[in-house]
Amino acid sequence: MIRPPRESLVRMYQRMQQIRQLEEKVYYLFLQGDMPGTLHLYIGMEACAVGVCENLRHEDYITSTHRPHGHAIAKGVSLKAVMAELFGKSVGCCGGYGGSMHVGDLAVGSVPAIAIVGGGVPVATGIGLSCKMRKTDNVVCCFFGDGAVNEGAFHEGLNMAALWDLPVVFVCENNLYAASTPIAQAVKLAHLSERAGAYGIPGVTVDGNDVLAVYEVVGQAVERARRGEGPTFVECNTYRLCGHSRSDTCGYRDREEEAEWKKRDPLLVMEENLTEAKLITPDELLGIKEAVAREIDEAVQFARAGQTPKPEDCMQHVCAEE
Amino acid sequence: MSTEKGETRRMTIAEALREAIREEMRRDDRVFCLGEDIGIEGGFGGAFTVTLGLSEEFGHERILDTPISEAGIAGAAVGAALTGMRPIADVQYADFLFCMMDQLVNQAAKMTYMSGGKVKVPLVMRAPCGATTRGAQHGQSPESFFIHVPGLKVACPSTAYDAKGLLKTAIRDDAPVLFFEHKLLYGSKGMRAEKDAVSPTSEVPTEEYTLPFGKGVVRREGKDVTIVAKLLMVYKALAAATRLEDEGVSCEVIDPRTLVPFDTEMVVDSVRKTGRLIIVDECNRTGGWAGEVAAEIQEKAFGYLEAPILRITAPDTPVPFSPVMEKFYVPDEDRITDAVREVLRWR
Numbered sequence: 001m002i003r004p005p006r007e008s009l010v011r012m013y014q015r016m017q018q019i020r021q022l023e024e025k026v027y028y029l030f031l032q033g034d035m036p037g038t039l040h041l042y043i044g045m046e047a048c049a050v051g052v053c054e055n056l057r058h059e060d061y062i063t064s065t066h067r068p069h070g071h072a073i074a075k076g077v078s079l080k081a082v083m084a085e086l087f088g089k090s091v092g093c094c095g096g097y098g099g100s101m102h103v104g105d106l107a108v109g110s111v112p113a114i115a116i117v118g119g120g121v122p123v124a125t126g127i128g129l130s131c132k133m134r135k136t137d138n139v140v141c142c143f144f145g146d147g148a149v150n151e152g153a154f155h156e157g158l159n160m161a162a163l164w165d166l167p168v169v170f171v172c173e174n175n176l177y178a179a180s181t182p183i184a185q186a187v188k189l190a191h192l193s194e195r196a197g198a199y200g201i202p203g204v205t206v207d208g209n210d211v212l213a214v215y216e217v218v219g220q221a222v223e224r225a226r227r228g229e230g231p232t233f234v235e236c237n238t239y240r241l242c243g244h245s246r247s248d249t250c251g252y253r254d255r256e257e258e259a260e261w262k263k264r265d266p267l268l269v270m271e272e273n274l275t276e277a278k279l280i281t282p283d284e285l286l287g288i289k290e291a292v293a294r295e296i297d298e299a300v301q302f303a304r305a306g307q308t309p310k311p312e313d314c315m316q317h318v319c320a321e322e
Numbered sequence: 323m324s325t326e327k328g329e330t331r332r333m334t335i336a337e338a339l340r341e342a343i344r345e346e347m348r349r350d351d352r353v354f355c356l357g358e359d360i361g362i363e364g365g366f367g368g369a370f371t372v373t374l375g376l377s378e379e380f381g382h383e384r385i386l387d388t389p390i391s392e393a394g395i396a397g398a399a400v401g402a403a404l405t406g407m408r409p410i411a412d413v414q415y416a417d418f419l420f421c422m423m424d425q426l427v428n429q430a431a432k433m434t435y436m437s438g439g440k441v442k443v444p445l446v447m448r449a450p451c452g453a454t455t456r457g458a459q460h461g462q463s464p465e466s467f468f469i470h471v472p473g474l475k476v477a478c479p480s481t482a483y484d485a486k487g488l489l490k491t492a493i494r495d496d497a498p499v500l501f502f503e504h505k506l507l508y509g510s511k512g513m514r515a516e517k518d519a520v521s522p523t524s525e526v527p528t529e530e531y532t533l534p535f536g537k538g539v540v541r542r543e544g545k546d547v548t549i550v551a552k553l554l555m556v557y558k559a560l561a562a563a564t565r566l567e568d569e570g571v572s573c574e575v576i577d578p579r580t581l582v583p584f585d586t587e588m589v590v591d592s593v594r595k596t597g598r599l600i601i602v603d604e605c606n607r608t609g610g611w612a613g614e615v616a617a618e619i620q621e622k623a624f625g626y627l628e629a630p631i632l633r634i635t636a637p638d639t640p641v642p643f644s645p646v647m648e649k650f651y652v653p654d655e656d657r658i659t660d661a662v663r664e665v666l667r668w669r
């Protein structure tokens with residue numbers, strides 16, 4: 001197993017804390033009625049976004065889904081810009097036009113999230129095509145859930161990326177459920193990575209709750225893509241430690257299963273790995289955690305103080321202007 | 323409750339739709355439901371609870387949970403309908419109809435015609451529409467797209483009574499029916515409840531009934547201005563009419579209940595009386611249903627019109643997220659009231 005440099009480990013832990021704490025705060029605000037709209041939280045899946053994006057450069061891209069907060073933060077959209085977007089403010093990363101399901105900022109390579117399941121897959125293929133045609137060595141990581149692998153768009157996108165050896169890493173976050181539907185009721189395969197063979201590209205399954213494992217496997221896929229050798233399909237096995245959306249009570253899940261996964265909370269896994277290997281002390285971890293808590297409070301203050309769009313702003317940005 | 327219609331109960335639209343499906347599935351073995359998250363144990367009963375509890379009575383073969391595969395769902399509905407079944411497909415959000423367009427527009431709508439009338443495609447697509455602070459990809463009102471496609475029928479119930487009667491008719495109809503349900507009208511409870519919902523309930527007879535397509539209903543009688551509105555907009559129009567009553571203005575509010583076929587006659591009759599017409603619609607303006615009604619009525623009733631026909635619609639923008647912008651986007655009572663005053667200036 002490769003060991004990333006210490007600064008990288010610290011950054012990954014910090015990012016995971018940022019995502020976790022932002023979402024816990026957001027959920028609280030939502031339940032209080034302070035936050036509009038609907039929410040799909042990423043709690044329990046942080047290691048996927050962070051392990052993937054630690055391999056990416058500023059100029060690389062990601063595409064995201066209806067559950068995008070973690071992806072956007074991991075790629076470098078600021079906590080303030082994400083928080084303000086969730087509040088529907090003009091200073092949000094999409095100016096309040098997008099909302100929770102569309103957060104992102106192309107300026108840092110985070111394509112505004114696509115909430116149509118599977119919709120992002122061919123778009124990622126197109127971004128890979130563009131990276132290649134423009135003769136860059138940039139790559140795109142395409143995030144999607146286990147639910148997306150049964151959409152037609154998924155198949156068309158994967159096949160084209162494979163055919164043209166495009167620099168795309170397809171990252172499937174398999175959290176065992178698509179909304180209320182268990183994976184076994186949606187596909188016949190034991191591992192979704194088996195799908196890769198159908199397109200003639202490598203497929204790997206990795207422990208999606210172990211950020212270092214994700215980092216390593218995706219690192220290889222990213223290098224392969226940069227070398228122009230084509231796409232890889234990476235399946236990250238993980239679990240939502242929260243409802244699908246809003247106040248979903250998960251009546252379709254087994255409480256024991258939930259408890260088992262809770263023990264494998266990606267933040268706990270990382271804390272254990274780091275302290276056991278004596279790479280970082282518990283005090284240092286606590287320090288990071290507390291610093292992040294302050295950042296989150298600042299983000300909330302920033303978002304609350306931010307300008308609300310004017311109603312008629314609705315009419316702007318329908319088409320791009322010169 | 324007992325009325326001239328016999329015994330009735332108060333029901334929400336979600337409950338009325340569920341009862342319609344239950345009755346039709348009991349009545350006809352060919353009827354079945356398919357869609358995402360509709361029958362999972364401990365799940366939602368569809369995104370808005372309509373199919374909740376149905377798998378217990380009918381089993382998972384007839385309340386068929388699918389993968390997330392919209393083209394597959396629509397195509398499977400077409401194939402099953404072609405060969406003797408009567409599928410009711412759950413679209414989860416009407417926005418995902420766009421993922422199904424090929425199957426609906428090229429296949430479902432054209433099979434009967436292409437076969438010279440030899441085959442039929444009796445399917446129903448149940449699609450929840452309307453803006454509800456979920457933003458651009460989960461709040462559209464795509465009804466207008468489908469009125470443009472010959473071969474499809476389009477229903478838009480706004481009350482529980484209509485929802486039940488029209489869904490039963492849709493299921494028995496031999497043509498493909500797009501059945502639009504507004505998210506803010508369901509009256510879904512518990513974890514699926516919607517903020518700012520209107521959630522109308524109405525008296526629904528215990529005795530079985532169906533409602534014909536192509537027959538509108540006058541929700542409120544009036545003599546000065548005719549307002550035609552569908553789905554949530556019916557309630558906004560009624561609220562505007564109540565407000566205008568205080569100013570001595572009498573509005574007639576018509577709910578067409580189905581867009582295809584459309585009850586042109588009812589609107590013409592009303593305009594003959596009022597001479598003024600306003601159409602209120604949550605669809606985008608250009609190429610939308612409101613424009614179609616305006617064109618139809620000016621052709622059929624030009625001689626009776628005393629003012630230009632006005633359209634109150636969503637603007638030509640996607641659905642914005644921020645609640646202040648969304649409020650601007652969705653037509654409201656103020657805009658309807660202003661429009662009524664404007665057409666009354668033409669004397």
Ligand SMILES: Cc1ncc(C[n+]2csc(CCOP(=O)(O)OP(=O)(O)O)c2C)c(N)n1
Pocket residue numbers: 066067115116117118144145146147148173175177178179244358390392414418421
């Ligand atoms: C095309 C399309 N169909 C259905 C939905 C509704 N929907 C939103 S999320 C979701 C489940 C997605 O499951 P998965 O891909 O596994 O991602 P997860 O939510 O588990 O992260 C569904 C059915 C959608 N947004 N887009």
Ligand SMILES: [Mg+2]
Pocket residue numbers: 145146147173174175176177178179
């Ligand atoms: Mg999933």
